[in-house]
Amino acid sequence: MFRKIHSKRDPSDTLYSALAREFRAYIDWLKAKIRGLLKAYPKPVFAFMVVSIIVSASLAVTVFRSEKPTSVPQIKPAVSTVGKGFSQILATADALRESLEIKREISALIAKDSLSSADSVLLEKALNRFHQLTITTNSNEPN
Numbered sequence: 001m002f003r004k005i006h007s008k009r010d011p012s013d014t015l016y017s018a019l020a021r022e023f024r025a026y027i028d029w030l031k032a033k034i035r036g037l038l039k040a041y042p043k044p045v046f047a048f049m050v051v052s053i054i055v056s057a058s059l060a061v062t063v064f065r066s067e068k069p070t071s072v073p074q075i076k077p078a079v080s081t082v083g084k085g086f087s088q089i090l091a092t093a094d095a096l097r098e099s100l101e102i103k104r105e106i107s108a109l110i111a112k113d114s115l116s117s118a119d120s121v122l123l124e125k126a127l128n129r130f131h132q133l134t135i136t137t138n139s140n141e142p143n
Contacts, residue, residue, distance in 0.1 A: 091137075092137050095133045095136060095137045096137070098129075098133060099130055099133045099134075102126050102129055102130045102133070103130070105122075105126050106123065106126050106127065106130070109122065109123045109126070110123075
Protein backbone atom coordinates (compact mmCIF):
# COMPACT_ATOMS: atom_id res chain seq x y z
CA MET A 1 0.00 0.00 0.00
CA PHE A 2 2.79 2.42 0.86
CA ARG A 3 5.34 1.15 -1.62
CA LYS A 4 7.09 3.71 -3.79
CA ILE A 5 6.43 3.26 -7.50
CA HIS A 6 9.54 3.48 -9.68
CA SER A 7 9.09 4.67 -13.25
CA LYS A 8 11.45 3.98 -16.12
CA ARG A 9 10.16 6.98 -18.10
CA ASP A 10 12.72 9.30 -19.64
CA PRO A 11 12.52 12.65 -17.76
CA SER A 12 13.13 14.63 -20.96
CA ASP A 13 10.05 13.04 -22.58
CA THR A 14 7.21 15.52 -22.03
CA LEU A 15 3.63 15.85 -23.21
CA TYR A 16 4.64 18.45 -25.80
CA SER A 17 7.38 16.25 -27.25
CA ALA A 18 5.01 13.27 -27.41
CA LEU A 19 2.35 15.32 -29.21
CA ALA A 20 4.93 16.81 -31.57
CA ARG A 21 6.26 13.37 -32.37
CA GLU A 22 2.73 12.06 -33.02
CA PHE A 23 1.48 14.93 -35.18
CA ARG A 24 4.79 15.97 -36.83
CA ALA A 25 3.70 14.81 -40.30
CA TYR A 26 0.48 16.83 -40.22
CA ILE A 27 2.21 19.92 -38.86
CA ASP A 28 4.91 19.75 -41.55
CA TRP A 29 2.24 19.31 -44.27
CA LEU A 30 0.27 22.36 -42.96
CA LYS A 31 3.46 24.46 -42.82
CA ALA A 32 4.29 23.55 -46.41
CA LYS A 33 0.78 24.48 -47.64
CA ILE A 34 0.82 27.85 -45.82
CA ARG A 35 4.34 28.61 -47.08
CA GLY A 36 3.28 27.75 -50.63
CA LEU A 37 0.17 29.98 -50.34
CA LEU A 38 2.25 32.90 -49.05
CA LYS A 39 4.82 32.48 -51.88
CA ALA A 40 2.12 32.20 -54.55
CA TYR A 41 -0.01 35.19 -53.40
CA PRO A 42 2.13 37.60 -51.34
CA LYS A 43 0.37 40.86 -52.32
CA PRO A 44 -3.23 39.72 -51.65
CA VAL A 45 -2.20 38.22 -48.29
CA PHE A 46 -0.44 41.47 -47.34
CA ALA A 47 -3.48 43.52 -48.46
CA PHE A 48 -5.77 41.27 -46.41
CA MET A 49 -3.59 41.79 -43.32
CA VAL A 50 -3.58 45.59 -43.76
CA VAL A 51 -7.37 45.68 -44.31
CA SER A 52 -8.00 43.54 -41.22
CA ILE A 53 -5.83 45.88 -39.11
CA ILE A 54 -7.73 48.95 -40.39
CA VAL A 55 -11.14 47.30 -39.78
CA SER A 56 -10.07 46.25 -36.29
CA ALA A 57 -8.85 49.76 -35.43
CA SER A 58 -12.03 51.40 -36.74
CA LEU A 59 -14.24 48.98 -34.82
CA ALA A 60 -12.24 49.56 -31.65
CA VAL A 61 -12.71 53.34 -31.98
CA THR A 62 -16.42 53.30 -32.93
CA VAL A 63 -18.48 50.19 -32.18
CA PHE A 64 -16.59 48.68 -29.27
CA ARG A 65 -16.06 51.98 -27.49
CA SER A 66 -17.32 51.85 -23.89
CA GLU A 67 -19.61 54.60 -22.69
CA LYS A 68 -18.19 56.77 -19.95
CA PRO A 69 -20.55 57.40 -17.04
CA THR A 70 -22.25 60.77 -17.38
CA SER A 71 -22.37 61.48 -13.66
CA VAL A 72 -20.20 60.52 -10.76
CA PRO A 73 -22.01 58.12 -8.43
CA GLN A 74 -22.92 59.66 -5.08
CA ILE A 75 -21.05 58.21 -2.13
CA LYS A 76 -22.81 60.08 0.68
CA PRO A 77 -26.03 58.01 0.72
CA ALA A 78 -24.03 54.79 0.97
CA VAL A 79 -21.96 56.22 3.82
CA SER A 80 -25.04 57.47 5.65
CA THR A 81 -26.68 54.06 5.19
CA VAL A 82 -23.60 52.38 6.61
CA GLY A 83 -23.49 54.85 9.49
CA LYS A 84 -27.19 54.35 10.11
CA GLY A 85 -26.72 50.57 10.13
CA PHE A 86 -23.75 50.81 12.46
CA SER A 87 -25.65 53.04 14.90
CA GLN A 88 -28.55 50.58 14.78
CA ILE A 89 -26.17 47.75 15.67
CA LEU A 90 -24.83 49.75 18.60
CA ALA A 91 -28.37 50.55 19.78
CA THR A 92 -29.31 46.87 19.59
CA ALA A 93 -26.20 45.91 21.55
CA ASP A 94 -27.06 48.48 24.26
CA ALA A 95 -30.63 47.21 24.41
CA LEU A 96 -29.38 43.63 24.74
CA ARG A 97 -27.03 44.62 27.55
CA GLU A 98 -29.84 46.44 29.36
CA SER A 99 -32.25 43.53 28.88
CA LEU A 100 -29.69 41.15 30.43
CA GLU A 101 -29.40 43.44 33.45
CA ILE A 102 -33.20 43.59 33.75
CA LYS A 103 -33.39 39.80 33.48
CA ARG A 104 -30.91 39.42 36.36
CA GLU A 105 -32.90 41.91 38.39
CA ILE A 106 -36.18 40.08 37.71
CA SER A 107 -34.58 36.72 38.55
CA ALA A 108 -33.33 38.12 41.86
CA LEU A 109 -36.81 39.47 42.72
CA ILE A 110 -38.55 36.21 41.80
CA ALA A 111 -36.09 34.19 43.91
CA LYS A 112 -37.29 35.97 47.07
CA ASP A 113 -39.79 34.13 49.31
CA SER A 114 -42.10 37.13 49.67
CA LEU A 115 -42.24 40.45 47.86
CA SER A 116 -42.78 43.79 49.56
CA SER A 117 -44.78 46.56 47.91
CA ALA A 118 -41.52 48.24 46.78
CA ASP A 119 -40.36 44.95 45.24
CA SER A 120 -43.68 44.60 43.39
CA VAL A 121 -43.38 48.12 41.96
CA LEU A 122 -39.75 47.45 40.97
CA LEU A 123 -40.73 44.16 39.31
CA GLU A 124 -43.55 45.83 37.38
CA LYS A 125 -41.24 48.64 36.15
CA ALA A 126 -38.58 46.09 35.13
CA LEU A 127 -41.12 44.03 33.18
CA ASN A 128 -42.48 47.15 31.44
CA ARG A 129 -38.97 48.29 30.50
CA PHE A 130 -38.13 44.79 29.25
CA HIS A 131 -41.26 44.84 27.08
CA GLN A 132 -40.32 48.30 25.70
CA LEU A 133 -36.83 47.05 24.80
CA THR A 134 -38.34 44.05 23.06
CA ILE A 135 -40.62 46.29 21.00
CA THR A 136 -37.86 48.70 19.97
CA THR A 137 -35.38 46.00 18.94
CA ASN A 138 -37.87 43.59 17.34
CA SER A 139 -40.24 45.16 14.82
CA ASN A 140 -42.26 41.92 14.61
CA GLU A 141 -43.31 42.15 18.27
CA PRO A 142 -46.88 43.45 18.81
CA ASN A 143 -47.36 46.58 20.92
